[in-house]
Amino acid sequence: MCCEKRKEFAKDKVENMSDREVKDFLLEVVEQHPAFVLDLMERTAVQPQGHHPPPTAGGQNLPWCSCGKCRDMPTPVERVCCGRNPDTCPSLVPDFNILVLDEAVLALGRLYRQDALVFPEDDNYNKANRHQAYRQFTLWVHGRLRVGKRKVIPSCCTWKIKDKYPDPYGQYVGYSAGRLN
Structure with a gap:
């Protein structure tokens, strides 16, 4: 399966999960890749729609x-x-x-x-x-x-x-x- 198809397949799977399944899945991702999740959370910290903070020190x-x-x-x-x-x-x-x-x-x-x-x-x-x-x-x-x-x-x-x-x-x-x- 090519990257775009895999991405769409994954998005579809997540869309059809219950809130509990999403939470359990996310906790499993944290268990396996904590650095990835923390970096992603840091980058996507709750911001007003369309607002992106300036890059830190960049x-x-x-x-x-x-x-x-x-x-x-x-x-x-x-x-x-x-x-x-x-x-x-x-x-x-x-x-x-x-x-x-x-x-x-x-x-x-x-x-x-x-x-x-x-x-x-x-x-x-x-x-x-x-x-x-x-x-x-x-x-x-x-x-x-x-x-x-x-x-x-x-x-x-x-x-x-x-x-x-x-x-x-x-x-x-x-x-x-x-x-x-």
């Missing part, structure tokens, strides 16, 4: 930003926007929350990195999740890159990751072109 009218979610970056090479309009910014897509920010997905990625690639676990939980989230984003958007090949992650997505897994002192490494470039 939307600084940066000349290089088209999505309105970017924040200034420390170096010119990092001043990259996704190039999308405000409604289609990747940092707002539900897949971003699942594939890039979900703690279980990140834990699995870190486990693979430790096991298959023999990289040690980082003791700093937020730093480990943040760096794995950067890897997840790159894999999701660009696929597997060759050794030494790196891509700049858009500011809007970088900051969404940093907001979810912050450094307590606000000290971030930033983009590195790599040793082989």
Whole structure:
């Protein structure tokens, strides 16, 4: 079944559920994907019809930003926007929350990195999740890159990751072109 058909099928199923079934279903989703539900609740907080709050710390009218979610970056090479309009910014897509920010997905990625690639676990939980989230984003958007090949992650997505897994002192490494470039 293609994505649109699956989406319509799911909508139809939800429409035909009783209030109790919807509540039980939602509690099961919370049980399996709490980060996704909390992020969605935060984004869809009750607002007057047609009113959308300004993006937190984003939307600084940066000349290089088209999505309105970017924040200034420390170096010119990092001043990259996704190039999308405000409604289609990747940092707002539900897949971003699942594939890039979900703690279980990140834990699995870190486990693979430790096991298959023999990289040690980082003791700093937020730093480990943040760096794995950067890897997840790159894999999701660009696929597997060759050794030494790196891509700049858009500011809007970088900051969404940093907001979810912050450094307590606000000290971030930033983009590195790599040793082989």
